Amino acid sequence: MLAAIWVDEAVRTLRPDFAVLAITAEGLVNGPSDTLSNDWLHRAGARAAESDTHVLAWREAYRAFGAKPQRTRSSVDALIRRADRLPVINRVVDAYNAVSVEYALPIGGxxxxxxxxxARLVRARGDEPFETVAGGEPAVEHPDAGEVVWRDDSGVTCRRWNWRQGVRTRITESTVNALFLLERLEPYPLERLHDAGDDLAARLRTISPDVRIRARLIEATAAGLRTADDAG
Structure with missing residues (x-):
C-alpha cells in the first residue's frame, strides 16, 4: 500500500510545499478508550495553541481551493478548538488525535x-461518492469540483483535504491494519513531522506491542514528487 500512494500534480501545483508522512500499522489490537488514551488526550489538550503557524497555513490552503476555513476547518484546527473537550473514540483514534493536537499537525487514520x-490525493471532479452520515442515517455526498480530496478506487475517503473522513474507511475497535496520513505545509519543519510520526508509532506500540509499522515520506518539490521509505 505505501508504495502505491500518490499525490496528483494538480495538488502539487496548488501547494508545492505539501508533504505527507504515510504510516501503515499492521497487527493492531484496538479497543475502547481507556485511562491511558484519555490521559494522552488530556495532556494534548493542555498543550494546544490555536495560533500555531501551521494551523494558519492550513487555513490559507483551504482558501486556495475555494473552501471557507471558518466553516470547514482542517482536522487539526477543529481539534485544537475543542482542546478542553477532545472527543474520546477508541484507543487508536485517541492516540493519533492526541499526537495531532500536540504537534499541531493534521493526521488522518x-x-x-x-x-x-x-490512496491518492487529488482535485475532485465532483461526481465521486463520499459515504457519510446525515441526520443519523447513511448518506452519499459528492465533493465540489476542484476540491482537494483523498480517495481510492471506490470513492472519496476524506473530503476537503483533511476536513471530514468517510464512514467506509474509518478506524473502529475491530480495526487490525491501519493507514495514517500526517500532512505538512511550510513553515512546518520536516524534522518535526518525523518526530510526530515516531511519537505516533511509539503510542501504537504501547497499545499493540507486536504491531508492524512502516513509513513513507511523500514530498512535493519543484522537480516533482520525492519519496523516502523507512521501516519501523
Whole structure:
C-alpha cells in the first residue's frame, strides 16, 4: 500500500510545499478508550495553541481551493478548538488525535482493509461518492469540483483535504491494519513531522506491542514528487 500512494500534480501545483508522512500499522489490537488514551488526550489538550503557524497555513490552503476555513476547518484546527473537550473514540483514534493536537499537525487514520486500491490525493471532479452520515442515517455526498480530496478506487475517503473522513474507511475497535496520513505545509519543519510520526508509532506500540509499522515520506518539490521509505 505505501508504495502505491500518490499525490496528483494538480495538488502539487496548488501547494508545492505539501508533504505527507504515510504510516501503515499492521497487527493492531484496538479497543475502547481507556485511562491511558484519555490521559494522552488530556495532556494534548493542555498543550494546544490555536495560533500555531501551521494551523494558519492550513487555513490559507483551504482558501486556495475555494473552501471557507471558518466553516470547514482542517482536522487539526477543529481539534485544537475543542482542546478542553477532545472527543474520546477508541484507543487508536485517541492516540493519533492526541499526537495531532500536540504537534499541531493534521493526521488522518484509515482502516487499511477497507481500502479499494491505493490512496491518492487529488482535485475532485465532483461526481465521486463520499459515504457519510446525515441526520443519523447513511448518506452519499459528492465533493465540489476542484476540491482537494483523498480517495481510492471506490470513492472519496476524506473530503476537503483533511476536513471530514468517510464512514467506509474509518478506524473502529475491530480495526487490525491501519493507514495514517500526517500532512505538512511550510513553515512546518520536516524534522518535526518525523518526530510526530515516531511519537505516533511509539503510542501504537504501547497499545499493540507486536504491531508492524512502516513509513513513507511523500514530498512535493519543484522537480516533482520525492519519496523516502523507512521501516519501523
Amino acid at each position: 484509515e482502516d487499511l482493509d477497507a481500502y479499494q486500491g491505493p
